[in-house]
Amino acid sequence: MKKGIVYTILFACMLPFIGCKEDVPTLFAEPDGIYFSASSDSVSYTFAKYPNRTKDTLRLPVTVLGKPAGTNRTITVEKVTANDVNGVEGVHYKLLGPYTMSANKVSTTIPVVIYRTPDMDSLTITFVLQLKANESFQSGISSKTSLKIKVGYLQKPPTWGEYISTQWWAGYRDNFGTWTKTKYKLILDALYDPVSDTTVTEFPYGALGVPPTSYPQYRQIVKNYIRTNYPGNYPPYVGASLKDPDQNNNPIQVGPANY
Amino acid sequence: MKKTLQYVILPLVIVLAFYACKKDLGNYDYDPANIITITTDMANVDPTVVVTNDSIIVKQNDSLKVNILLSQTKPSNDLSFEWMIIQREAANGNPPQFIVGNAQQLRTKITLSPGLYKLVVRLTDKTTGVSFYKFYQLNVDTQPWGGEGWVVLQDQTSQGGNDISIITSRDGVLPATVYSNLYSVANGHKLPAGTNNMAIMNYLNTLGIQKVAFFYPNGGIQVRSTDYLDSNTHNGWFLYPQPVVNIQNNGVFPATGQNEYVINNGQFSIQQVNSTSIKSPPIKFGAPFLGTWPEVSSSLIVGNADGTFTLFDKSNRCFFTLWNNNGLTLVPTSRVDAPNAHYNDYSGAGGAANLSATGKGFDLNRIGRDLIYSENVTPMTGTISYDCIFRNTNGDSTFMYQMPGAFAGANGGYANNFITGRFFLSEAKVPGINTASIFAMPTFLSISATSYGVFYYVHGTNKNQIYICSPSYTGTLPATTTSSLGYSFPAGTIIKTMKVFKSGYTTAPATESKVLVVATDETASGGGHKVHFLNLSATGTINSTPAAVYAGFDKIVDIAFKKGLGL
Numbered sequence: 001m002k003k004g005i006v007y008t009i010l011f012a013c014m015l016p017f018i019g020c021k022e023d024v025p026t027l028f029a030e031p032d033g034i035y036f037s038a039s040s041d042s043v044s045y046t047f048a049k050y051p052n053r054t055k056d057t058l059r060l061p062v063t064v065l066g067k068p069a070g071t072n073r074t075i076t077v078e079k080v081t082a083n084d085v086n087g088v089e090g091v092h093y094k095l096l097g098p099y100t101m102s103a104n105k106v107s108t109t110i111p112v113v114i115y116r117t118p119d120m121d122s123l124t125i126t127f128v129l130q131l132k133a134n135e136s137f138q139s140g141i142s143s144k145t146s147l148k149i150k151v152g153y154l155q156k157p158p159t160w161g162e163y164i165s166t167q168w169w170a171g172y173r174d175n176f177g178t179w180t181k182t183k184y185k186l187i188l189d190a191l192y193d194p195v196s197d198t199t200v201t202e203f204p205y206g207a208l209g210v211p212p213t214s215y216p217q218y219r220q221i222v223k224n225y226i227r228t229n230y231p232g233n234y235p236p237y238v239g240a241s242l243k244d245p246d247q248n249n250n251p252i253q254v255g256p257a258n259y
Numbered sequence: 260m261k262k263t264l265q266y267v268i269l270p271l272v273i274v275l276a277f278y279a280c281k282k283d284l285g286n287y288d289y290d291p292a293n294i295i296t297i298t299t300d301m302a303n304v305d306p307t308v309v310v311t312n313d314s315i316i317v318k319q320n321d322s323l324k325v326n327i328l329l330s331q332t333k334p335s336n337d338l339s340f341e342w343m344i345i346q347r348e349a350a351n352g353n354p355p356q357f358i359v360g361n362a363q364q365l366r367t368k369i370t371l372s373p374g375l376y377k378l379v380v381r382l383t384d385k386t387t388g389v390s391f392y393k394f395y396q397l398n399v400d401t402q403p404w405g406g407e408g409w410v411v412l413q414d415q416t417s418q419g420g421n422d423i424s425i426i427t428s429r430d431g432v433l434p435a436t437v438y439s440n441l442y443s444v445a446n447g448h449k450l451p452a453g454t455n456n457m458a459i460m461n462y463l464n465t466l467g468i469q470k471v472a473f474f475y476p477n478g479g480i481q482v483r484s485t486d487y488l489d490s491n492t493h494n495g496w497f498l499y500p501q502p503v504v505n506i507q508n509n510g511v512f513p514a515t516g517q518n519e520y521v522i523n524n525g526q527f528s529i530q531q532v533n534s535t536s537i538k539s540p541p542i543k544f545g546a547p548f549l550g551t552w553p554e555v556s557s558s559l560i561v562g563n564a565d566g567t568f569t570l571f572d573k574s575n576r577c578f579f580t581l582w583n584n585n586g587l588t589l590v591p592t593s594r595v596d597a598p599n600a601h602y603n604d605y606s607g608a609g610g611a612a613n614l615s616a617t618g619k620g621f622d623l624n625r626i627g628r629d630l631i632y633s634e635n636v637t638p639m640t641g642t643i644s645y646d647c648i649f650r651n652t653n654g655d656s657t658f659m660y661q662m663p664g665a666f667a668g669a670n671g672g673y674a675n676n677f678i679t680g681r682f683f684l685s686e687a688k689v690p691g692i693n694t695a696s697i698f699a700m701p702t703f704l705s706i707s708a709t710s711y712g713v714f715y716y717v718h719g720t721n722k723n724q725i726y727i728c729s730p731s732y733t734g735t736l737p738a739t740t741t742s743s744l745g746y747s748f749p750a751g752t753i754i755k756t757m758k759v760f761k762s763g764y765t766t767a768p769a770t771e772s773k774v775l776v777v778a779t780d781e782t783a784s785g786g787g788h789k790v791h792f793l794n795l796s797a798t799g800t801i802n803s804t805p806a807a808v809y810a811g812f813d814k815i816v817d818i819a820f821k822k823g824l825g826l
Contacts, residue, residue: 174586215585216585216587217498220587221499221545221546224549227550235595255586
């Protein structure tokens with residue numbers, strides 16, 4: 001018993017010396033990961049914003065989960081097949097691989113060409129890309145190793161409103177009226193700004209009388225565009241005209257709208 | 260336990276019961292707080308600045324000294340002071356210069372834009388926390404050349420461009436000073452050569468803002484209204500760039516206006532300037548309202564309410580009316596946009612006879628003549644009446660149509676049933692009318708079914724003579740209207756422009772519309788370039804003795820009255 005007490009005390013005396021040993025951190029030996037560093041799990045693009053473009057290039061951001069390397073590293077990207085994917089590689093989009101993470105970099109963008117196709121008049125095209133593990137990277141944050149890309153063109157903005165509603169909606173009869181593809185395309189063209197190469201695609205509720213731009217100003221621009229390019233749309237209906245096949249071939253009129 | 264109850268709790272309860280019955284000797288009398296009355300120490304302020312106990316007029320960038328006196332019911336030295344400048348109208352928000360002092364006596368420099376504000380001193384008795392306030396009406400005035408007066412635009416091509424002067428008088432009654440070269444002194448360069456017109460616009464008076472703009476071929480410049488510094492060009496005026504900039508008219512409904520209009524290259528646009536939009540600059544003109552008219556006249560008729568405008572289609576020679584109802588629309592809305600059909604078919608009692616050569620009526624859909632000039636002949640309140648000068652295209656006949664402003668609303672515009680109002684101005688009885696191009700209309704004469712006021716015009720050939728035309732149906736129609744020589748300048752004088760004094764003030768001054776201001780080129784007689792203030796009599800005749808004459812200008816291009824801000 002007495003010996004036991006002695007050994008115990010001795011052991012206790014040794015503990016401080018062990019505790020004073022320098023702690024050398026262990027190395028994290030896992031290979032670097034890589035992930036899509038977009039702000040959400042999907043990216044949306046509409047050709048409506050750029051009415052003069054028939055193709056564009058998306059630059060999808062990717063980031064290394066780890067340290068920069070001294071050499072270029074290959075990024076492997078593959079398309080994903082799933083039920084909600086209707087985009088066809090080579091038709092709706094084209095990958096421009098091989099993709100590379102440059103030496104001494106931890107982030108880059110991977111370009112993907114997208115095409116405006118006739119089916120986008122009525123469909124939102126969706127495709128999903130997946131980052132695959134390879135000799136340089138293992139997959140990174142699992143929830144961010146894939147990215148859904150949605151490409152649209154002539155889709156009705158969610159805040160359009162209805163013909164019988166109030167003046168605060170773009171779709172109100174005094175503004176643009178009932179949404180149709182042909183009318184929307186006309187509005188996109190009318191509001192196109194060649195300097196910025198963009199047009200106005202969104203018409204939030206309530207943008208009436210709010211400076212600097214508002215529905216009265218937008219609709220006047222569109223009305224002038226119709227009068228100038230399609231004078232036959234207004235009385236006395238003489239000259240070129242633009243009819244709406246989705247509305248019994250009525251001539252398109254806005255501010256006030258005829259349908 | 261029993262002992263605890265007996266020796267501790269029970270005695271304690273008894274003691275508390277007696278204590279509760281003790282008479283309350285506390286002091287519950289109301290003690291009035293210190294009441295402080297603030298007055299202005301008029302003996303120790305500049306009486307030209309602190310003009311009354313609660314009114315201050317100070318020029319922008321001048322120092323302001325206000326001394327106050329305190330009267331206390333319970334004198335205290337533990338006081339704090341805070342001097343603040345706030346907007347006169349709450350909707351406008353506080354000005355950038357807000358808290359200006361924390362001592363009893365105010366010493367500060369006023370850097371605010373000219374306008375009307377309120378100066379507030381808040382005095383807090385820190386012993387009680389009670390605050391007391393005194394309010395002053397604060398009028399931040401401009402330098403004399405930035406305030407009220409007649410702006411004179413002059414051609415100074417030989418000096419590199421055009422420039423402006425101001426005559427610091429509204430009507431020539433009080434002595435005035437002429438300040439010259441104001442634009443170039445402020446900006447270091449002249450207005451573009453060819454600057455041929457200017458517009459001075461007064462918005463809702465409580466906004467305390469004013470727009471001064473100059474127009475020249477293919478462009479325009481906007482300057483600050485108080486010091487004439489460049490502030491903007493035509494490139495910043497339109498929501499979408501206009502392919503051609505040719506500003507032909509720019510104005511706003513007087514005094515209460517928020518719908519500013521512009522006619523650019525024959526097309527009409529508006530922008531709204533109000534307490535909401537000025538908080539979200541830049542304010543820009545929307546797209547022009549295009550229709551069946553290729554080009555509208557630069558003259559227009561403002562409606563009976565802000566936001567209603569009647570325009571003249573130069574090609575189809577007919578009127579149409581626009582109403583701003585969250586965007587411009589043609590009214591009456593039941594009519595489609597078709598030339599010569601914007602109003603219902605003519606329906607004046609008596610029918611087509613009204614439209615014959617000997618009739619007095621007119622069809623707004625089919626004027627059939629060129630609009631030369633239009634101007635209001637009544638104050639811009641209530642029912643507004645305009646005189647419109649029309650001329651046949653070949654220049655052989657001139658007419659004056661007197662008509663009210665249009666009504667607003669979906670059923671607005673006009674009923675198109677005028678059976679009177681058209682006057683034939685025979686060259687024989689209204690000399691020089693067929694070639695006249697300078698007109699001016701007063702607003703102080705009664706306009707009714709039998710009284711049609713007068714208007715002034717410069718003889719088309721004898722350009723030194725002002726005639727007074729009195730529209731009338733007396734005698735044999737159609738040519739019964741006559742005119743008479745009202746004022747004649749020395750032979751060789753060329754009248755460059757003339758305008759009736761229309762102030763734009765919410766409360767019209769005594770001389771409103773009773774002064775004819777005439778710019779002349781008297782170089783032929785050695786008089787140089789002058790501005791004459793001619794008083795008008797109660798019947799519209801022109802006083803033969805000018806109220807004032809100012810000389811020494813360069814070649815005068817245009818004149819315009821600029822009112823003081825905020826009134």
